[in-house]
Amino acid sequence: MQSGAVSDPSGQIATEPAAPDVVVTGSRIARSGFDASTPVNVFNQQDIKLSGNLNIDKTLEQVPQVVASQLGGATSNTVPGGYADVNLRGFGSTRNLVLVNGRRFAIFGPEQVVDLNTIPSSLIARTEIVTGGSSAVYGSDAITGVINFIMREDFSGVEGRAQVNVDRPTGTPTYNFDLTMGGNFAEGRGNLVVSGNYLNRGSITRGERGTFAYLSLADGCVAPGSGSATRPGTPFTPAAGQSCTGGGGQLGFIASGSGDIPNGRFSGIPAAGGPNAALNAAYAAAGLSGLTSRGFTFNSAGTAARPALTPQDDFNLGPDNYLIQPQKRWMINSFGHYDFTDNITGYMELHYSHNEVNARLAPTNIGSPMLFNVNNPYLSPALQNVLGVLDRSETGNATVSAGTATYTNRPNDGLAQITAGRRYVEVGPRMASERRNVFRGAWGFRGSLGDVSENVLSDLKYDVYYTYSRSEDTLLLQNALSRSRVQAAVLSQNGAQPVCDIFGAQITEACAAAIRISATNTTVATQQVAQGSITGTLFRLPAGKVGFSSGFEWRKTDAVFSPDSFLASGDVAGFNPGLPTRGSVSVKEGFGEVRVPLIHDTPFIQNLTANAAFRYSDYDLKGIGGNWTYLGGLDWRVNRSIALRGQYQRAIRAPNVSELYGGVNRVTGVATDPCSNHGSAGLQTASVRAVCEATGVPAANVFTAAVQPNTIIPADFGGNPNLAAEKSDTYTAGVVFTPAFAPRLLFSVDYFNIKLDGAISSLGGGLQNTLTLCYTVIQDASSPYCQAVQRNPTTGEINDPYVAKILNANTGSLRTSGLDFAARYRFNLGFGFPGLGETSSIDLSSTFTWLNDFTSVPVAAFPNIQNHCEGSYGPTCGQPLPIWRGTSRVTWETGPLSLSLRHRYIGPVTTDRYLVPLRQGSTATPALNTLVYPKLPDRHYFDLSFSYDVAKTFQVFGGANNVLNQDPPITTQGPSANTFSATYDVMGTEFFLGITAKF
Template sequence: MPAVAQTADGLSPEAPLPAADGADTDADIIVTGSRIARPETDASTPVNVVGQEEIKLSGNVNIEKTLAQIPQAIGSQFGSATSNTVPGGFADVNLRGFGATRNLVLVNGRRYAIYGPEQVTDLNTIPSSLVKRVEVVTGGSSAVYGSDAITGVVNFIMRDDFEGVEGRAQLNLDRPTGTPVYTFDLTLGGNFAEGRGNLVVSGNYLKRNSITRGERGSFAFLSLNDGCVVRGTSSPNTAGTPFTPPAGMGCVAGGGELGFVAGGSGDIPNGRFSGIPTFAAANPALQSAYAAAGLGQVGGRGFTFNDAGTAARPQISPQDDFNLGPDNYLIQPQERWMINSFGHYDFTDSITGYMELHYSNNVVNARLAPTNVGAPTLFDVNNPYLTPQLQEVLRQLDLAEIDPITVAAGTSSRTTTRGDGLAVLTAGRRYAEVGARMASERRNVFRGAWGLRGDIGSLSENALSDLKFDVYYTYARSENTLKLSNAISRSRLQASLLSVGGAAPVCNIFGQNIDDACASAIAINATNTTVATQQVAQASVTGTLFNLPAGPVGFSTGVEWRKTSAEFSPDSFLASGDVAGFNPGLPTQGSTSVKEVFGEVRIPLLSDIRFIDSLTANAAFRYSDYSLSGVGGVWTYLGGLDWKISPDITIRGQYQRAIRAPNVNELFGGITRVVGVATDPCSDRGPASQQTPAVRAVCVATGVPNAAVFTRDVQPEPIMPADFGGNPNLGEEKSDTYTLGVVLTPRFDRRLFISVDYFNIGLEGAVASLGGGLQNTLNLCYVVLQDANSEFCQAIRRNPNSGGITDPFVAQIRNANTGMLKTSGIDIAARYRLDLDFGFPGLGSASNLTFQTNWTWLNEFTSTPVAAFPNIKNKCVGSFGPTCGQPLPRWRGTSRITWEVEDLSLSVRHRYLGPVTTDRYLVPLRQGSAATPALDSIVYPRLAAQNYIDLSFNYDVNENIQFFGGANNVFNNNPPITTQGPNANTFSATYDVIGTEFFLGASFKF
């Protein structure tokens, strides 16, 4: 059960935590959030602890699921077993909802391996069975640990001192499908050199089988859309869903009700051919050809074929749409091999060498619906697979074409002219014959840490005493290979649809006539590789600076060097845009380095006076010198107070300034040119109210000829190009965190512990596309700021002759420090132990009950997309949806009750997620927008509160054999359904999607 730093692993509330390095627990300890060892665990910043027992009783074989269930974390949409994204295959933690890149993952207090240009730790590389406990600090910690600790630190304390042999096995099965998950661990450890050294080696194997949306059935099988359900008619709106729409929500005069309707893709296995004039808009010759071919009612959706490809008819929706759901993974398969080793050796009584080694091979697959291609495509008007009537339709389309037309097909293009025997249609087809799209992520990770620690001694009795040192170096390398299969080559497809030398085209895509020869001709695979490395070297000294009447002044100081590099090498076919089915990727390569000096003090100010049992101040700083021109040198710092009024009451508070330096992807990510619709305020396309002298002045200052301002000459077309991607001149993100709390440990019952802590985190300079996009950048430059020297105006490049934004004079909408985030709320934790005078026959005559609870009340979660528009805020607390993302309920909590009698413990856990309302209603309402939709005009605007009940047990047969198991979500709750969820018609990273999950495990020690 997550608890605060004072409680862990069944310890009483006042008991100290075990030392992070496995040292004597009677000695001073180090608590995450500080480098200074202390005799007590009270800290200015609240520290949540997830103990080894809680990890085991949760039944989660992967640690990211356990972390996602604590109330201080939000479901990670792209970093979990349910994401099914490409690229993907990783697991991460998202503290306070600010994203995985804004919290720092440590192992034994040191940075761990990263993956990819995003520089995030893959939690798949951390075995649950080796974790002694997890200490979580939520709030800025950059002064202590450096960059990335905006929303806090997750520190995994590992079992690194072990003697004997321990084997462990666990099996998980879900109730709806019976899909197994296996994990096996074998740990060996022992002392050597007469107890001066210890070496631990542990191996892990995990295999998680897949569950598709089709297998999960009820809520996941269909691709759902919001719509109008008309009862008792043959209307297309009755297309099949098993969900009952809410009563009384009329949507049409004919008695319809808002609800979910079956949706999907218009690109279907029989083909959909569009991009042609409707029957009403066609010329008489084309109308005649349509009528003869059975297309007299053809509309904007075009036409499709019967299975044999011998007859065409207009395409209709949703009956013809392709259901994307069944093919997709709901739970991704995973196979992992891992080995970890920890060792230390006492060279002398005062110097110890230590080592940590890790290697893992992790394979996670994704599965998506078969590839679709929907693009302008050339066809011979005498295509032999078409009936004479349809050949005439193509001939009339060729004669009616605007001359000339250039058709691009991946890496090639071709220009067609009127009457040349080639017709252009948008061919939209789902190539089911090629198979479902598959992506296999294979990640090999190596990480080593080597160091020396020990005692220096004391320079004097009164100053610089009890000195200890720690010097270490870590190296981590992550190699990721992404293999993509069953995609389609655009250029090969186009070539296969045209006759060569009078021969029939290779492919017949009309109806279901694709044979093996066609599938082989158009299918293509791709392979991407990513390599990321991280090096850290640090040296630090801790001890007592001097003594004050209230106690010794503790300090820590040191230096650190880090270097991070990453390289993404996409497949040449994928980078060229020739591959359909997977997003194109552009090469990314770069590195960053930083040199730092840091220090920390803990000062006892007063003690043992009335109303002040102790008053302690703490402060820390870090100066970082980055190799990045946009960052350079930057300070982070913190200050706090711990006021122990009496043994019963402690008040604590802290302020922290933290930063995050931009990562390699944000700095050096490949540049993508996007051509899209936008309105240039310097042309005549903008509203007349904006054609002011002030706007004219900025237009002229940014390169528009004075005579051309507010005319069509500036921008003849509403389509203009812009480059999106990395920006090596990015600056750091900055955050300010405030915490204030009270801890109650009443003397009348030392078994009771309560803490209440307020948190407030504000982030400025959030990295995103400049201005939020091309149109916003134009508006900010010319309409809002009207400063030609602003970063928004400097991003606009214009043709010096016409003033137009045309290739090669392209707007540079690169990444920028453009947004702001803010959150605040209250964390509540409590624990109580009740001794009972009864037990269980055969086990014991006495027992005890332990109550634990951990809750978060969210007061605010606000995103300001563009700081230059401070009045446009997305207030997301209590909401979900396309703007705010994962559900952000007001209340979220976890509670556990455990009954222990000698060697048996029985436990019940309650997980609660509060109700949320769609941001399509809440965000505009809170902005005061006149365009706020009525709540009853939105399908299922609220997701109900979710209550999950989990049961578990633990039984020690003897000191060497232990059995444990349980069932999570025992009432088999289905997740709330919404079309706004990113996966499987729900938010699969937040809600349970596999129903009841049973688990059973055993461990054996020798």
């Protein structure tokens, strides 16, 4: 929650007088005062403006209840990507729901997530966040809560806004312009607002940022007196007090990178000193007598070869990658309504946006076996002799695959097979451009139905609407390589000289053009929603009105992903292959909600109110069918100063199109078949044998090499149309303190506890887990884990076409709990400043989250294997999950001037390589002093901002974020730029300045 907001049960700022009835996120029943069972976090347009953030996703990432999303936002630099999302409570962006004006917004892609780049920050009047299951009120996806953007709909006049942001380290600007026009018509019965936005965010590469981002780092042992890495830009030193082997060295960060290097690294051949005397002699003549398994490389001219070294020869991947992705956005929004009669109002919302977000990655590499002519003209005679000896030393025929092409390699055929690991820098850095067009329309009628009687079914109101959204995404991939073209280009064609010389830095533009390839993917996603609802008073009780809401909703989501044919074939190197995905999900729902006042105006009970809601969802998916979600809660206002609240909610999430219908992709990886001789001898029991035979292994072959002739096993991964819904239970309980002796003070504490079962992931958590579950844990041939295994009926082997089907399944669980604290206090100082104001005031606000538990169970069938991630970070737990995190703000106002200081706090975290096994009781837990910088220290960020009303129609605002210019903590376990770039500030100090003019 942004500083300046409070955890207020009504969604209203606590210092304001009681508001009229409004609909606050988390319920469809209009109400006022402190009568909500679950806390609603609120921040408004002024909070957004003072933060300096131009995209709303960055503002949300600074909310303590939100865990940063590495795959979305300006720092992601992923392919595919180009979007911004929100991750409430760390359960993932697919498990929370984004609304605009209480209605579902446009989605993109088969994952059915809202791209926050399509939400205009300048049009947001306020943002309301409910954390905790809300499926009974809003339907599927609201496992961890709802983010509801309330837009400025009723506007008259013209307002222009311009803002520029510039970071201190590189001086890269981001420009944003908004123009909003609105007015009333038909004697005030109607209003129409049209707003346009243009944003242009400059790019920053890791090389431009330098310091922490320039290098590709690895954990290592730093020799005494050598400092750390020797490449330019490194600021790193050894970890104090942590020793390692190597003559008294210390643990620290060292320069690392890719072994596929620009001058080429050629391996996959015998090391020098082996039994082949002819080969050893050839190596010596070519200067390779010290050749190891790492292979050899060339000088830039390609005239001399030498053994390859590490890390000296490794390629630094860092500088080419974007740290901040460039973005261009054009957007137009329109809101209108017209009162046809006093009881019928028609309304409309229209949205169109065009977003371009680019990713940039290090140049493409290929590191696979390739064939070369032994008389390759680009090689010296000595190296030609090496290839000739290798060719003569080959035994039998071998198949060499190069994308869509295959070759047969035979002894003495003039071809030698070598693994060629090369970084093709001459082709240029890999570039990916996401171009997303989004259209959304909402049309509806609302109004009053009056009263059936004075005491029963009174104050009736209706709302009927239909929304349609369509997202069209084009992903253009450039500077990739065709594996088949590369192989063909290094071979002589009909005696002609090969097109490409890949030895050293000798690739010409003709070669680059021959092997370079582009690819284009397209994605289209549509969503339709039709809903009708009635709200009002059901009847009256002595304690007050019984409010109700009921209605019907229909939703349908369609998504189509069409990959480029080159990419789908697997011939493209540089970008991951993709398979077509197509599908739809539709649901019909009935819902209802009721609020019942039980007691009022009695000793110790000023008000006691119960609330309940239900929703029945009927999906067109055979794995789900019909599902109930529901909630129940109590609000107890003891007196003016103290209010208590609590609620239980059952929520569901239906699987999305990607999880249901994602293209099946065959992956070959290392695994151990328990039915073979590769497994542990202690597990070769009679019960395992029985399951092996029941799943198709011939009795004579059980526990023999015939079942698994090698350690590589193929498996199919992808969508599963039989998935069930994820289900969650959420408990919240809190107290709100608004003391009578300090009427401008609000303090709240809320406990949350969320547990999700049936989390959707790959069956069993992967191939090896599936095999283990089938044969050594569950040992039931009819279990889904055993049913996923297919075997050759003759040998019992798992191999093409008999492969394991590791499709998506409801396989794991998640849980989290903790406390949310929020406070706000506003007081007058009683003095002002000449020319500004006769008085001034101070506004203090703070919101913090204490994380008690964050646990994942990867496979429900292994309930004892739990990853306890609170207070940790790393490859298992992901983004940092500090125990304490929060923001505080102090704002001084006098007349037209406002000055504000914000403090953002992120607590310390420890690597999950230590914490997870420690909490599991593992005897293999590493000691902290054997890990490089195992703890990331806490971070205190200070932000300054101001706003000044030059005139009633003209305002200037600005500020600086991270004024102390702190770099993020460094770790090799981070997903990008040697840190967690989505959690910590990576731009250093960022200045912003803007103006708003109204006419």
